[in-house]
Amino acid sequence: MARSIYITSAEGHTGKSTIALGVLDTLMRVSPRVGVFRPIARSSAECDDVLELMLAHDGVSLEYEECIGVTYDDVRRDPEGALATIVSRFKAVEAQCDAVVVLGSDYTAVASPAELGYNARIAANLGAPVLLVLSGRDQQHQAEQLGTTTARTPEQVGQMASLAFSELATERAELFAVVVNRADPDALDETIREVRAAQSRPTPVWAVPEDRVLVAPSMRGILRAVEGRLVKGDPAMLDREAFDVIISGMSMVNVLPRLTDGAVVVIAADRTEVLLAALLASASGTFPQIAGIVLNGPFALPDSIERLLEGMSVGVPIIATDLGTFDTATRIMNSRGRMSTESVQRYERALAAFQTHIDVTELTVELGLARSSVVTPLMFAYGLMERASSDRRRIVLPEGDDDRILRAAAILLARGVADLTILGDEAEVRSRAASLGLDIAQAQVLSPTDPELVARFAQEYARLRAHRGITLQQAADTVTDVSYFGTMMVHLGLADGMVSGAAHTTAHTIRPSFEIIRTRPGVDVVSSVFLMALADRVLVYGDCAVIPDPTSAQLADIAVSSAATARQFGIDPRVAMLSYSTGESGSGADVDKVREATALVRSRDPELPVEGPIQYDAAADAAVAAAKLPGSTVAGRATVFVFPDLNTGNNTYKAVQRSAGAVAIGPVLQGLNKPINDLSRGALVDDIVNTVAITAIQAQEARA
Known part of the structure; x- marks a missing residue:
């Protein structure tokens, strides 16, 4: 029989779906057949985004229809009959799997105060221990910034835990562990102590701190919320989060000082001078970089403004909606960050937080899951990440002007796989990453024309190639090539390995290593x-x-x-x-x-x-x-x-x-004496991530 875990919460908007994804990801590391099950979903005509996201996870091979128990309407009509159907459908999924992640109901508009109790009854009947997710935020009190709420004190979280434990015990559900999600980052230990004090029987308790990136809506989410359309800008930048909302019901000179990093600016569609000013300010580098613009109102842009925008390089997403200012602002303020198959960076960030603050080894051991002798592609990839992150090496990525490299870098940094040096103009690399909603703050960014390094590298390259008659000036010209620059970094110990080739040929990538790194004895x-x-x-x-x-x-x-x-x-x-x-x-x-x-x-x-x-x-x-x-x-x-x-x-x-x-x-x-690895020019982001992990492991071995 498969080992199962039932993930539920005592209220809505706890972020339990991100915890469920973390649990699913963890179980995939040790077991080749992990399933998912949603006992209660919305109406059959309405797609369940969270279930879709879990089913899209590599390694899950179940169909959407077989992973749903009943709908909310079924529960309201006949709770007992719905429970019997849930158990029957769950058993069909369980028979196909080694472990099953069960995700409880969502506290929708049709929820009742007894919803936790009903989830507990389901868990008890499925024989699945409960992973209880509590919120460290007060959902009833919105703060000023978009997507944020006020923090609960550790004592308040403890009180919530005590009430939830009582409800679970009444329905005879087994408590497996507790996760306080979105907890106050400055009070994690105190929060854990308060929850443990409320327990009658000790179980694991973990706390995951609040991360505003995970709760802030993306521009893509805002586009949906306002029923808008993208009229200008880079579609890739729709994945950037919006951390603030600015209603520009004022003149241009008063809007500009109020711009903040990551803000979405709401502009009446007939205030074109404010639109142009906001775009110029964001592109100037002297004002904060905004996440996007929403033009509201049933006004078409004049032809002269359309032509002007055509001549500009507009990266910032400009969304148009026919809604009025109040409705537009309300919908944006009520938008929340959510996981979806489109939000790769959000998922990676959530996964990194899960792995940092939850003991995944304890999680799998407590569930009684031993590591399988079968090694699936996903399990092998996880093994690479674990080994690389156990002793982090510095890897240089020469192709900082490629979006795939930046996306891979954000994933690698979030997972702690390696320390990274990215080559390129620092302002351009960091600006592009920010535009894509990527966090690469921990990466070192170096210019391949840095005068001090070029002089140092040229001296060494001229020495190595003296037998070929290479002069110092020729060497200086050569080492500004990104492949040579990156290889020189590895040769001189400024990096432990290099990964390149996403935008260069194999010969271009590895020729410098033949000349500089050379073969092992x-x-x-x-x-x-x-x-x-x-x-x-x-x-x-x-x-x-x-x-x-x-x-x-x-x-x-x-x-x-x-x-x-x-x-x-x-x-x-x-x-x-x-x-x-x-x-x-x-x-x-x-x-x-x-x-x-x-x-x-x-x-x-x-x-x-x-x-x-x-x-x-x-x-x-x-x-x-x-x-x-x-x-x-x-x-x-x-x-x-x-x-x-x-x-x-x-x-x-x-x-x-x-x-x-x-x-x-x-x-x-x-x-080679030191690890240099080549990428296919058609490499996907996952290919780059895996290759960097492999290079980091090779670097560990070289140092051993």
Whole structure:
């Protein structure tokens, strides 16, 4: 039977959905089959955004309809019948999973004071212990800033906890743990003590501090709230949060001093002089940078203003709505930050807060979930993040003008995976990040034309390349290239590794490393591997990106380096030297090359399990192996696959990636003195995040 956890709260707007996402994410690290269930949802015609978001999480493979119990209307009509339906539908989900995250009701307009009690009854009938989410904020008293409320004292939170505990006990629900969400950051310990004092039986208690980014609405949310349309601006900037609202019912000279960072400015659509002034002020760099503009009222912009805006580079979102000023302001003030499949950065920030303030190890242990022997792509990626963050290294990202790099940097910093240096003009990089709603404050931003560093790097590069006749002036010109600049940082210890290639070719990225970083002692060539995350295990494929037609000696180098890379990432290396022939059955130059390479591997590392020449099916399939190479310690169990040439390797990894749905992480360069890794120019943000984590782990190993 699956282990389940029921997440509920004693009131609305506690942010329990963010806690549920954190729990789901945590359970995914140790179990390959985690399900979600929503016992009570809104009407069947109205989509449940939180359930959709949970189902969109990598690794959850359930359909929307099967994860819903009943609607609020069903509960009002027949509470007992609804409870029976909930239990029946839950059992169908439970049968498919190792663990299930159950998210209680939302305290909607149809909620009653007994809603916590009904959630407790459901939990008791499902046999699921309760994770109770309490709010550290008073929802009844809105503060002046958009999306914020007044803080509850620790004593007030303790009183709320006592009432909720009593309700749970009345319905015989088992209390598993308590999370005080949006707690006063200055009183976390006191809040935890007060909640523990209210308990009759000790359970884990955690407190997650208030984060205004998580509760502030995004410009995209405001666009929906005012039923507006985007008339100008960068759609990517709709993901930025709005922290304040400014109603510009005054002249231009009085509006400008009132602008604040992250504010949404409401302007009557016929006050075009205020519109232009706000845009110019935000772009000037001398005024606060606003999050967006809402033009209200049924007035079209004059043609002359439309032409003027066309000639301007307008990044700030300009939203138009037909609503009046009062209705527009009211809807914006009532908007709340919410999780959705669109809010990647908000989700990452919430996840980082969850992982920082909640003991995820205790959470999984208390639930009785042991780590699975199966390794899914998601579990492998989580493992990379955990290892990288355990001993943070500094990674340089040369392509600071690429939005993907900035988005990945925000995720990496939020999760604490690595310290980062981003190359580019600092004002431009930070301005673009702010425009996208990204927090990269912890990142170092360096200009590749920094005179002091250029002089230092040029001196060293000229020394390294003196045998090539490189002059100091030539060196100074060379090291301002971002790839050379980043590589020099790694060479001189200003960074532990580099990740590039999202906007540059592989040759552009790795050529400087051949000239500056060079190969490790005992390694003759730089090669690469892909970490192929299949449905239940991770394999290593090499070389699929660097050496077109390796010699026997180079194949042996690739095999030894690939085995070492496998060990770095927790994969027990069993090396298959691939060919079109298995064992002694074939002959010819290509087979002989692999046979000779296998002998070289055995002489260089006698303890390394290696088999070759061997065909792919004999290396991967135990039944084929038993027929072709009985008694082999590698055949049928290989974890490292060394291809005879680049043509075979590159096509095979892509075929497996597409046909088997494998996640290909790489190419991971190996053989260098310090880690430099290349990205595909089509790299997604997740690819960049994974590659930085891999580079950080390689840097840890290099320091060991």
